[in-house]
Each structure stands twice: as C-alpha cells, then as structure tokens.
Amino acid sequence: MSGAGPVAVALAQAVGLMMSATFIIYVLIIVVAHARRRSQPPGDARTLGWHLFVPALNEEKVIGPTLDYLRRTLPEAHVWVIDDASEDQTGAIVASRARWDPMVHVVSRRFPDARSGKGHALNAAYWQLRAWLPAAGHRDHLVIGVIDADGRPAPDCLDVCAGPGLFGDPSVGSVQIEVRMINRDDPGPYRHRGRLVNFLARVLVRMQDLEFRVPIAAIQSTRHYTGTVGLGGNGQFTRISALDTLAGADGGPWRGTLLEDYELSLHLTLSGHRNEFTQDTYVDQEALPDFRRFVRQRTRWGQGTMQCGVYLRQLWTSPYVSVLGALEATYYLLQPWMQIAGTIVYPLPIAMFVSHWIAQPFTMEGWFLGGGWMIMLLYLIGGAGPFVLWGPMYRRKCEPRTGLVQSLGLGFAYSLYVFIFYITSWRAFIRILRRRNEWFKTRRNAEFESEAGLPGGEDLAVLDPLTTATGGTMVKQPAA
Numbered sequence: 001m002s003g004a005g006p007v008a009v010a011l012a013q014a015v016g017l018m019m020s021a022t023f024i025i026y027v028l029i030i031v032v033a034h035a036r037r038r039s040q041p042p043g044d045a046r047t048l049g050w051h052l053f054v055p056a057l058n059e060e061k062v063i064g065p066t067l068d069y070l071r072r073t074l075p076e077a078h079v080w081v082i083d084d085a086s087e088d089q090t091g092a093i094v095a096s097r098a099r100w101d102p103m104v105h106v107v108s109r110r111f112p113d114a115r116s117g118k119g120h121a122l123n124a125a126y127w128q129l130r131a132w133l134p135a136a137g138h139r140d141h142l143v144i145g146v147i148d149a150d151g152r153p154a155p156d157c158l159d160v161c162a163g164p165g166l167f168g169d170p171s172v173g174s175v176q177i178e179v180r181m182i183n184r185d186d187p188g189p190y191r192h193r194g195r196l197v198n199f200l201a202r203v204l205v206r207m208q209d210l211e212f213r214v215p216i217a218a219i220q221s222t223r224h225y226t227g228t229v230g231l232g233g234n235g236q237f238t239r240i241s242a243l244d245t246l247a248g249a250d251g252g253p254w255r256g257t258l259l260e261d262y263e264l265s266l267h268l269t270l271s272g273h274r275n276e277f278t279q280d281t282y283v284d285q286e287a288l289p290d291f292r293r294f295v296r297q298r299t300r301w302g303q304g305t306m307q308c309g310v311y312l313r314q315l316w317t318s319p320y321v322s323v324l325g326a327l328e329a330t331y332y333l334l335q336p337w338m339q340i341a342g343t344i345v346y347p348l349p350i351a352m353f354v355s356h357w358i359a360q361p362f363t364m365e366g367w368f369l370g371g372g373w374m375i376m377l378l379y380l381i382g383g384a385g386p387f388v389l390w391g392p393m394y395r396r397k398c399e400p401r402t403g404l405v406q407s408l409g410l411g412f413a414y415s416l417y418v419f420i421f422y423i424t425s426w427r428a429f430i431r432i433l434r435r436r437n438e439w440f441k442t443r444r445n446a447e448f449e450s451e452a453g454l455p456g457g458e459d460l461a462v463l464d465p466l467t468t469a470t471g472g473t474m475v476k477q478p479a480a
Helices: 004-035 063-073 090-100 118-132 157-161 195-213 215-226 240-247 260-270 291-317 323-345 347-359 361-388 390-397 404-417 420-433 445-449 465-470
Strands: 049-056 077-084 104-109 142-146 172-181 236-239 274-285 439-442 472-475
Touching: 049 063, 049 118, 063 077, 063 090, 077 090, 077 118, 090 104, 104 118, 118 142, 118 240, 118 260, 142 240, 157 172, 157 274, 172 195, 172 215, 172 260, 195 215, 195 291, 195 390, 195 404, 215 274, 215 323, 236 240, 236 260, 240 260, 260 274, 260 291, 291 323, 291 420, 323 420, 361 390, 361 404, 390 404
Parallel strands: 049 077, 049 142, 077 104, 172 274
Antiparallel strands: 142 236, 172 236, 439 472
C-alpha cells in the first residue's frame, strides 16, 4: 500500500470518530430533555379562532372522510381545502360540502399557477383567508393549522394548543404537535401479498411511528431550550399575525424550498417569534408501507433540508437566535451532508480490517483475541447503540404493551432503518447537482388499495409510468 493509503484510513477513522462522538453526545442531550418533559395544562379552544388548511391534490379517496372527521371532532374550526387543480373528484366533493356547511371553504387553484408546490398552495389559502376576514381588528387570536388530507388531529388538539404554555402565551407564534402513524397496528398492509412482504411493510410502518414519537419528539423537546423548534408538514399551527409579518406585499409566508414547513419555522425564529412543541396532543397520519414511495418522500425532505442551508449565516447573525440555537440548527441542517460524508469515512476502516484479515489471518486473529475484540465492540456500540436505545424508550413512552425483548428488536431494526437516509441524502445531492427542484406529492395508500388489488407502486408502471417513476404526482417547483 502506498504512503497515502494509511493516511487516508487514519483520516477517515479520525473523522468518523469525531462524527460518532458528536452524535452520541447529541443523543444523550436530547434523551435527557425528552425524559424531563412534563405535561402542561390545556386551555380553552373557544378563546381563539381556528382555521385549518388542508392541501389536496387528487385526494378523492380520503378528502370526504377527512372533512367529516374534522367537522365532527373540531367543530369550532373553519376548514379550508386547497384543491390544487385535481384531476379527480376532489374539487367536486369539497364544493358539495361547502354548499351546505359555511365552515367549509374551497380554495381552487388552476393552471398555470397550480401545482407549483405545497408552500405556494398554502400561500393561496392564506391570501384567500385574509380577503375573507374583516379588514379591521387584530389577528393575534386567529390561528392557522395545516393538516394533511389524511390527517386526524386528536379531539383535544385545539384545547391543548390554547394552553397557557402555548398559544395562551402571547409570545408564542407557532406550535407543532406530535405526529403518529395511524396504521401502526395494521396487521396486513398488503392484503394480496405474502407473509414476508407484509412483515417488512409492518416493520417499515412501525419504524416511522417510532421515529416521529421518540427521536423526533426528543429533538423537538430539546429545541424548546434552544429556541429552534421546527414545524412539520402535518399538525403545524401558527398565529395569522405572525404569518402577516412574513408575507410581504406578494408571495406569502411559505417560501420555495422542498421543506417548506421547516423553512417557515426558520423565518418565524429569525423574525423574533417563539415556536413551541407539545406531545400532549397529536395528529395521526398514514405511514408508507412500501420502500419505493418512502425513499422518494425522504429524498424530497433531504433535498429541502439541504436547500435550507442558505439560512445558516442568518442564524448565526440574528439577534433572536442564541449560540445554542444556532448550533442546534446548524447540526440539523448539516445532517444530510454528514450522512454523505459518513458513507465514505465509516466503511474505510472496516474495509481495511477485512483486507488485513484476508492477507494476514493469523496475525489478525492474535490481535483480535489479544484485545482487539473490545475495540470492535466499542465500534459497534458507538455506531448502533444510540439508535437501539430508542426501542426501549418507545416502549416506555408510547407503547407500554410492547415487550422488552420486542422493544430491543425495534431498536435494532431502527439502527438499520437509518441507513436508508444515507441513500436518500445521496439522491437529494444528485438532484441538486442536476438542478431538479420538482415537488412530488406522495400518493396515498388508499390509491394503491383501490387499483384492482395492486399492492404496491412498482406494479402500477403499466398504468401510469410518470406517477410510478416518481413515486407520486409531479408538480413544478421553482428553485429555492
């Protein structure tokens, strides 16, 4: 081996060790913050005015039941459904409801303005709501919530958000509630497939529920202290007065990245508003049981995170962001880039170990038995341990009926699950290099269930090559 080889391996080991140590410290911090979280008292939803935005592009399979649920469960809230030039019966379903229910409103988008991204759809609803509201009067008591077309907020959602530590505090500009997967207990995501396919689909669904309810919730709990709570695409609530400060003369509060929800939270933070997170209530949504749609969804999220990196300088110079807040946001925004780096630095020492074992098996066996096994064990614990612990925490915090052994199994499964994000980060990076900024709407599970019994997106290629090639409906997205 040339002299450059050992240097490269040593450098990779050093960088990998530094990244692993940083991650372990980060996990310990967020675990402590999550464990210390205490429930807060609810408020009275009637003290505020509520407007729910529901983006809907070809959602005829779910929009009717969603409207029924929202009007039955949260009767004090106006529901604004954004029909983004749907080609199915979405617009007709919503229009029929709006004719006899004054709390249901239709926001109709048509080409060439339609299908330009979720953020632009939300902006259209924002301007229509502003035109509908009286011109005079303060809007501090009015709140906009964003709910997915398949979303199911908890019945106590608005009361909890109105609590004294949330919108009951005038300094709070936005609130993100916990997200859960409504199909986490579905025993057979694919009715027409075999046991192995259904087992893998159940694990993928459970991993998404675990991810949102434990690691993401722990991160958000920590962000309460750093002042950098992020908003998600489902279950975000924001005062209209806070959105007004971001809207400007044209455009709107939501901007052009593929992660418009987190981008909005950055703008709110940078303008001096306080964002909060609560686990005292939740919104249910669908988890994706098939790998193909999941990868495409997370590629979009990863690309959006990379695009939000343009705000790093503002985060470090803003008078409203503390040093801890800037550090936390920086670490989050660098995650996709660290995952790309990890695919390079982590395998190198392993490859060197395997090559040495093949070339000098007796020497390496002596090294292993002489204490090398401890180094390998530490390497394994440092790499997988921080992920495995989420399994028992998921059992303790969310699913107490799960057995201890099963929770450990979920933790090990999660340590494998996160490898998917190394793939999606590379895909996102390649899309950026190719200047591809299209926004893809992920197709609902109900769409696949009704397609003549077809169980997954890969089987739809003969029916709709464009949709299945992208994992969803393609819409044009302007560059961020």
